[in-house]
Amino acid sequence: MKREIGLIGGVALVSGTMIGSGIFMSPQFLLAYVGSPGASLVVWVLSGVVAMFAALSYTEIGTLISESGGDFIYILRIYGSCPAFFAAVTFILVVQPLSIAAMAISIAEYLLAPFYTECHPPELAVKCAAAVMILVVAIVNALNVRIAIRIQVAFLVAKVLTLTLIVIGGAVEVIQSNSVIVENLKVENAFKGTQYSLNTLGMAFYQGLWSYAGWYNLNCVTEELKRPEVNLPRAIVIAISLVTGLYLLVNVSYLTVMTPKELVSSSAVVVTWGNKVLGSWGWIMSVAAALSAFGSLNGTFFSGGRVCFVAAREGHMPDILAMAHVRRLTPSPALIFTTIISLVVLIPGDFQSIVNFFSFTAWFFYGITLSGLLYLKIKKPELPRPYKVPIVLPILALIAAIFLVLAPIIDSPQIEYLYVTLFILSGALIYVPVIHFKLCPGLLSKLTVFLQLILEVAPADKTL
Template sequence: MPRRTVSVPHAKEGPTQSNFGEKDPHKANGDTHAGAPVEKVELRKKVTLLRGISIIIGTIIGAGIFISPKGILQNSGSVGMSLVVWVACGILSLFGALSYAELGTCIKKSGGHYTYILEAFGPQMAFVRLWVDMIAIRPAGLAVIALAFGRYILEPIFMPCGVPETAIKLATAIGITAVMYINSMSVSWTARLQIFLTFSKLLAIGIIIVPGIYLLFKGETKNFKNAFDVNTIHLTGLPLAFYSGMYAYAGWFYLNFVTEEVENPERTVPLAICISMAIVTVCYTLTNVAYYTVMSADELLASSAVAVTFAEKLMGNFSFAVPIFVALSCFGSMNGCLFAISRMFYVASREGQLPEVLSMIHIRRHTPLPAVIVLYPVTLLILFLGDIYSLLNFMSFLRWLFIGVAVVGLIYMRHTRPNMPRPFKVPIFIPAVFSFTCFFMVFLSLYSDPVNTGIGFAISLTGIPAYYIFIHFDKKPKFFQRVSEFMNRSLQIILEVVPAEH
């Protein structure tokens, strides 16, 4: 796609000075850099090791571990086997994370899955991934996390009654708006908030783990008797248990979406990934041990919100705080997810596969403002009008398909680009085992839910004609070109964004 940069007024052309040239102190709105010399407009390297860890942990740990870890128990059939599945899924996720650590250190571009598929297999397959993300996966996923936030932030207010659906959706919309605003205003604000929310999640998990393990050491082991009873283990259900477990660990790849903003990525990316996965695996396993110490397998399966039931049995009135921690956990997942995926849209625009304005940076805030807010209208539309959970059912298998393709790309580039610098290199069996796991889960989706999986696959295929219509054909109608240029220029002026300076 031909690139056309919209020119902006010179800094000395009268009234536009405060927008596109030197800072106007009267319009700084509290910007501490107001009145300073003009700075280079770019995304800065503000993601430190601690911030990188908070992005990964903060997006992995959502509402699931607090609400419904029963899918693994239900499909594994026993307490002992469910704990084995939690540990095994953590190790498999670590394999995927290590594969992405190699990709992130040898391809130092932001964008995650999209960038790696683009580098390995070319623009058409990368665009199909991007297309599915734009029209369904990302807005639906963001809406689901936000709905959990809206429900649990209001639950203490309405206890013991149920929360009205209208109130939930209004709180959800406010949560989405707040996350969009914070990400639009400052990378530092976003990163600091993510660190705070990550520590809040770990505190909540600690409140569950500590009393649970204390009771275990005091001798409360009755629920662990016959933990590996062969009569209850469901071998046929184990693949579904692994599927649930891998979904619970999903999110380890988000740091790779912001590689260009990571300080010293050759060191920070692998280290942040390894530390984060170790912390999450230990936390998930010990949290489930604590649950089983207080609740029997039957009680856990009967609970709709396991952490709430745990708190009611053990802490009495303190249980009202659990929904607040769940809401904060969801908000952290929303924040980290949006911070990461906005960079994918930014990179895709820079590659010419999305409108040019999405690769522009706010002149004062140094945030990719258009890429941050592009999902806002679609997410709100899906929230109030769409069937979110059906969309997620259609698209869940596509996530693992394209992650598997990206990891296969690592193996493929080992042969096609053997001389590529690889500061961090994993043994080949690690990406091989992980990509096999991804494709096995795709096959499992086809087997267990062929209708929804088939619909999702059909939706993804619409990306092929879209690629040829919007990207491949250079000779577009003049009317289309004029409208595109007008929209880019108008949005550039309204949003006060300019192309990044390299």
Template sequence: MRPPVGAVRAAKAASARTDGRTDGLAAGRTHWAARGAGTRRDSDMVGHTQQPSGRGNPGPAPSPSPGPGPGPGASERVALKKEIGLVSACTIIIGNIIGSGIFISPKGVLEHSGSVGLALFVWILGGGVTALGSLCYAELGVAIPKSGGDYAYVTEIFGGLAGFLLLWSAVLIISASGGPPTHSPFLSVLLTWVNSSSVRWATRIQDIFTGGKLLALSLIIGVGFVQIFQGHFEELTPSNAFDFWMTPSVGHLALAFLQGSFAFSGWNFLNYVTEELVDPRKNLPRAIVISIPLVTFVYTFTNVAYFTAMSPQELLASNAVAVTFGEKLLGYFSWVMPVSVALSTFGGINGYLFTSSRLCFSGAREGHLPSLLAMIHVRHCTPIPALLVCCGATAVIMLVGDTYTLINYVSFINYLCYGVTILGLLVLRWRRPALHRPIKVNLLVPIAYLVFWAFLLVFSFISEPMVCGVGVIIILTGVPVFFLGVFWRSKPKCVHRLTESMTRWGQELCFVVYPQGAPEEEENGPCQPSPLPTRDKPLKTQ
């Protein structure tokens, strides 16, 4: 249950009275310890110390631990900063999507579609369905303005177990959708350092490399139009475009869309950083409305351009479609395509680190991950422990050999989570009809998305029961972890001591503390009681 508002205000007042001589760790401990009913025992979750969770159970705070001394800016509030404007919000969405598979997925979509025309239709349909889902996420994002995206919404609406299972699957496999695997550990380490040092640096890098990717894809599209004007569009004529070399079943179509959806994955990543957006109630929906149509246009016409230079057989035989395209048409300037692939990788990993670290941060704040991950640097105000975890995840992704099997796992679990989240929108409409919603989509939008979602999942199970079964098993393995790590509170004292020692060591190593709440945190927080409580049904809490 959430702590009383009065208790939180009193805690913040006490924290505000702490003078500048108090070191960063002590200030963080004062703030969170004063929340009383809103904290959980350190060892309620394996690897935890005192947890600033709004859903945890009351318990005593651990003994004070030594921490880093005061530094520059110690008198300022230690919290995540709102430094993401509209342009950076758009580049986060575009950069994460384009970095997720445009150089891989054209092959998978075509392979399962059986014809050029049907493959292009899958790309357009993928953009349309993504637009429906993003509109639903825009409503959820402004109604529940919390970082963490799907996880935050599912936890708020369905309770702790459902949220933990979504978080668990994300930690294990969904992070692979953040960008194509790279074989340069140095790149991941470098970008982790940048993201740890400054939010502004990270967003500027995202802006620059997203612009570079769009320029590279614009070059492909421009060359494709030149090819069409010169009459090189044999594969795009109706007779050839729908000349099937195989008859696709409904299951094949479902798999084609799963492959295409991998290239669109990342469209919901801006919802992971809602609390760092400048004016999120305006900029979140604006960024979504700008970015999704733009990416759909770029993807569709990029594939059209590919087919002006390559036959379906050549495209299927290519391991890097954009590079093959450049070698055939750009001549001396063919080096641009490998560079664009590198830009896509660079920007994709940067976007993944920036957004997914906030997912881990949000999970730790709710008490579902080790509390060290809910801490931020006392000067840079960046979630360094969460960033290090995400950097380690990219290293694991590098070890995966079969990329297409990975894409199937990721796409299936992604779509399962998307559907559950959008179903939550309907549940929230029913339970909290009076909740303030700056954006309220027509009910046909989530219903249409869920109908398509159900179709896709059913036929994916029929055509690829092994892949889908493994995806479900991955999610369900989180059930015992939840009951052992989160639900079971009376752990042995040795576990308490171990986790507290590890957290203290992590704090001293990373120079991190719990963030301090903003003065308006409780008054403007998500899902506050409505002026018409008799019409609302309370949300489930864990």
């Protein structure tokens, strides 16, 4: 695996993954949870702050442990094999597939929205279109690393232009008539009806932080990043600052043309905005949102396949997943496996529930990684650190992670969270015999050789 990603590619991977389905799908859900436009804007800003604190903390640990794999490799190096296995299984079988499925659903809904102006698109049509999107992105990433990165850069430009158009459109609406935004954000209305329960705040932050999901993606491909000690922190700061500013302005633009009730009832908020501002050209926003989400899906696939690849390389997944194509030098078996799991997750899921379960599971392991960084800062201050953050940042990010995991359970427990927890713990049934005692049946070795021949792959160190 070659170092193909520079600073621009790093910024594109982080911001291009963050700017996706979230800003076009989450505003209505977030507003529904908190109940007022003023509180929703506060949550958007705080979500950006939490993402920045967590990303800067990950930057320190990413330059200290300069290996690909993200949370898995950090937990492995700090806490050992057993916790790392649980992290690998959860990210590979739950977190990444949920993220990919949610993005694919959002792409499908926006692509189909212009054809179903009077009602929601049929669920079967949405799922089929989403499956096609997953397969297209999988093929692109399996063919060539450079093509995947170039797509990421190109789509980032398109995303920024789309969000800029929304911001400019909102500004024009304010100049022409500011009655709606004044009504939405004037003092007596801005926070009227705000809901303060732990559950609603937790769910609102799930939606907000989903829109920033991707701040960690560069840590998953550190080995493919040029000069990670320099480019990793720079890319993080540039990308999250850019995205936070755009998100805030875009949400203000939404509130310039829609009342809170209209925004919450919208199935595709950017399409509703486009129809009100652009009239007959409103369908352009649907296409733009779909393209934006496609770029985010591409970035998630790029980094997600690497987590699977690294976990297998460390012996926590079947050997075939740690192999790369002998000519294209892409981790194609890991990408194929990620594709299959994502398609399975896609079948029963819907966008809102997928986002909630993704956020609950992901922030559980983010908290473990952040606690590992605090351990290293306190117990091993002598380790060389090319980049260092004040200890208060990982502490605040860890507090946020604990809140995001516990708040929905304490305030409004749901059986689904128990199922997710049991699934994570069920990894012990595999870890003890297969990883700890090395009880690997001969059939698996034969299957590995067969798949090597079919997929034309070899162990990564043999392909360089």
